[in-house]
Amino acid sequence: MAFAEINGARLWFESAGEGEVILLHHGYTACRDNWQPVADRLRRNYRVILMECRGAGESEDTADGYNLEQYAADVVGLVDHLGIDTFTFGGHSMGGGIGYVLAVNHQARLDALVLMAPIPSGGLTGEIDAAAIDARLALRNAGDRAALKRQMEAMRFRADVETDEWFESRVDQLMRISEGHVRGGAETMHALDLEARLQDVTIPVMMVAGAVDQLLAANLADFQRFPDATLQVFSHAGHDVAIHEPDGVATAIDNFMQMGVVTGAKLIERAMQRMASD
DSSP, rough: OEEEETTTEEEEEEEOSSSSSSEEEETTTOOOGGTTHHHHHHHHTTTEEOOOTTTTTSOOOOSSSSSSHHHHHHHHHHHHHHTOEEEEEEEEHHHHHHHHHHHHHHHHGGEEEEEESSOOOTTSSSOOOOHHHHHHHHHHHHTOOHHHHHHHHTTOTTTTOHHHHHHHHHHHHHHHOOOOHHHHHHHHHHHHHOOOGGGGOOOOOEEEEEESTTTTHHHHHHHHHHHEEEEETTOOOSSSSHOOOHHHHHHHHHHHHHOOOOHHHHHHHHHHHHHOOO
C-alpha cells in the first residue's frame, strides 16, 4: 500500500499483480474492503489498483472536493502519477457514478468500464434526506456502534458471507468517513445527470447487478443506454455484489476482459458475414 498527493489530497492506493490494468473504486460509505475479495482473485491475471477517495478509508479528509467530478479527476490523477496511459475502471455504487463521469469526460483514458450496482446515471431520485444523514452522523459522533450495526444488519439476507465480522467492518467504515464526504457525496449523487450522454460512450461496458438490490431496475435501464454493453445479474446478490458473489464477479470481469462484449446481434452479424463469404 502507498499514498500519493493527487489534486491537493493525500490518497491511499494499492497496486499489485501484472498484466492489463484494472482500477477498482469503492462506494459512498465504503472503502477498499468492498472490492477486496474480487481484487484478490483478479490479481492472479491483472494489475489491480485499489484506491480510496478523499474523506474515506485511509485517504485524507480535505476541506472540499467532495463531488463526482473531483473524485473522477482524482482517479485520472492517480493513474497519471503511476504512469498509466489507459486502464479499465471498475466502480461500485457511488464508484459507478465516478465511472459514468470518467466515461463521459475522460473516455480516451479508458479501455473498458465495469459498473457494479452503480447509482443511476440520472442521479438518485427524490430529495436528499437531510434528517436521515443528520441522524446517522449523530450516531457516529456519539460513538453508537451498536445502533449503526443494527441498521445495517436489518438488510442481512446472506448469513454465509454477511457475518458479524463483516458488519463490524462496515461500521468501521461508517465511523471513519468524513462529514464532508457524507454530505457532499449525497449531494453529488443526487445531482448526477448523464443519462442522455451514455449513448456517446463507445468503449466496452459491463453492468454487474444484484437481483436483490433496489437499484436493479435503474441498472438495467442504464445498461440499455450504452451502445456496446454486456450484463451480469446475480440472483442471490444485493447491493454488496462483490461480497455476496466474489467468485462470480471475478469470473465475470475476467471473461469481459478476455472476450469483450458478446451479444446475440454480434453473433448473428458474424454468421451473416460467414454465409456471404461461403
